[in-house]
Amino acid sequence: MLEARGLHCERGGRTLFRDLSLSLESGALLRVTGPNGSGKTSLLRILCGLLSPSSGAVTWSGSPIESLREEYARQLVYLGHAPAVKDDLTAHENLRISAVLAGISPSKESIQEALARFDVPDAPVRKLSQGQKRRAALARLCLSESAPLWLLDEPFTALDSKGTEILKELIASHAGMVVFSTHQDPGLAATRTLELG
Amino acid sequence: MLAIVRCMVCRELLLAARRRGDVATILLFFVVVTSLFPLGIGAEPNRLREIAPGVIWVAALLSSLLSLKRLFENDHADGTLEQMLLGAAPLGVVVAAKTAAHWLLAGLPLVAISPLIALQYGLAPALYGVLALSLALGTPVLSLIGAIGAALTLGLRGGGVLLALLVLPLYVPVLILGAGAVEMASAGAGGEGQLLLLGAMLAVAAVFAPWAGAAALRISSE
Numbered sequence: 001m002l003e004a005r006g007l008h009c010e011r012g013g014r015t016l017f018r019d020l021s022l023s024l025e026s027g028a029l030l031r032v033t034g035p036n037g038s039g040k041t042s043l044l045r046i047l048c049g050l051l052s053p054s055s056g057a058v059t060w061s062g063s064p065i066e067s068l069r070e071e072y073a074r075q076l077v078y079l080g081h082a083p084a085v086k087d088d089l090t091a092h093e094n095l096r097i098s099a100v101l102a103g104i105s106p107s108k109e110s111i112q113e114a115l116a117r118f119d120v121p122d123a124p125v126r127k128l129s130q131g132q133k134r135r136a137a138l139a140r141l142c143l144s145e146s147a148p149l150w151l152l153d154e155p156f157t158a159l160d161s162k163g164t165e166i167l168k169e170l171i172a173s174h175a176g177m178v179v180f181s182t183h184q185d186p187g188l189a190a191t192r193t194l195e196l197g
Numbered sequence: 198m199l200a201i202v203r204c205m206v207c208r209e210l211l212l213a214a215r216r217r218g219d220v221a222t223i224l225l226f227f228v229v230v231t232s233l234f235p236l237g238i239g240a241e242p243n244r245l246r247e248i249a250p251g252v253i254w255v256a257a258l259l260s261s262l263l264s265l266k267r268l269f270e271n272d273h274a275d276g277t278l279e280q281m282l283l284g285a286a287p288l289g290v291v292v293a294a295k296t297a298a299h300w301l302l303a304g305l306p307l308v309a310i311s312p313l314i315a316l317q318y319g320l321a322p323a324l325y326g327v328l329a330l331s332l333a334l335g336t337p338v339l340s341l342i343g344a345i346g347a348a349l350t351l352g353l354r355g356g357g358v359l360l361a362l363l364v365l366p367l368y369v370p371v372l373i374l375g376a377g378a379v380e381m382a383s384a385g386a387g388g389e390g391q392l393l394l395l396g397a398m399l400a401v402a403a404v405f406a407p408w409a410g411a412a413a414l415r416i417s418s419e
Contacts (some may be wrong), residue, residue, distance in 0.1 A: 010340060036374055048283060069287070070285055073284060076283070080274055084280050086208075098280055100201060101280055101286075103286075104391050
């Protein structure tokens with residue numbers, strides 16, 4: 001269970017949010033929304049431990065995430081604003097490396113399957129469009145369906161309607177918790193919404 | 198854990214293979230800098246032999262520095278660094294793997310080509326081995342110290358100059374010991390002492406530098 005208590009975030013002398021608390025059970029879906037600069041990305045980075053809050057704490061199954069470190073990292077998938085793929089490598093190589101880094105050792109077939117699901121050509125990422133790059137990054141989710149927590153920062157950006165549908169399906173069928181930030185309501189059932197700003 | 202180390206080293210080598218120019222630039226820089234000195238101060242053989250260890254070592258320092266900025270910067274820009282921070286292995290292990298790959302790409306080629314440079318300066322053939330050994334022990338230390346500096350200056354404007362100012366003073370002991378080993382050997386006094394000290398520095402840096410680099414990365418990526 002993911003729990004955040006009394007989160008206070010200050011960036012560049014500006015308070016983004018204060019006294020924010022949330023608690024997520026397995027299976028929960030949380031949509032974070034709010035205007036640009038309202039702290040959506042900061043909140044997600046705090047939740048995954050990349051950013052420390054000015055005050056407050058995030059706990060995973062009762063333990064603070066700073067003390068869990070890699071143990072917590074193994075439970076989650078975080079896909080940030082940047083697609084986190086290397087331009088010089090192919091989609092297949094990118095996916096394999098990011099999976100191994102996350103402690104999974106996927107088979108060649110499962111990687112190909114994941115890429116096929118998002119319809120990503122196995123070419124150097126440099127030759128792909130923005131939307132295809134985003135798809136190549138999102139294919140990670142197919143390999144980490146058992147990870148109990150997904151933190152997705154603007155996952156629908158640059159995706160076409162078909163890509164959006166595939167991602168929505170993945171999120172809806174995920175058994176664990178999903179926190180994602182977006183401007184448009186993707187229309188996913190049983191979504192809680194957290195409005196920032 | 199070992200799978201992650203292997204994967205990270207292979208990743209860096211693969212990336213370098215796709216951008217061969219980057220590796221060639223470093224090596225060429227080393228060759229060009231060392232070739233400028235005889236042109237600048239004249240080709241008097243005895244004088245060249247005298248300055249050779251110092252010149253070669255300073256050139257090695259500078260070429261190692263040249264490639265440091267890219268150590269984390271590209272990964273920071275495309276978001277892959279965040280995935281490393283959230284990886285299943287401790288960040289220090291990832292930094293160690295990246296630093297090892299940096300040495301393979303920026304240090305090892307210098308070691309390999311050093312006999313040729315030594316020949317250019319007319320060093321006695323008996324000294325080629327000492328020079329290569331001193332570089333083989335010293336350049337990994339440069340990569341390790343440099344990784345801390347690269348992590349600290351990550352994302353800063355004008356970080357390149359700051360990195361040089363930060364790291365070069367820390368390179369001084371390596372320079373003194375490395376060049377000293379060759380000088381002592383050419384004076385007939387062996388130079389084992391310097392090489393042993395370089396080895397000790399390498400052992401200490403290999404243990405501590407990756408963790409210091411990891412801590413610095415966490416700070417600068419916030």
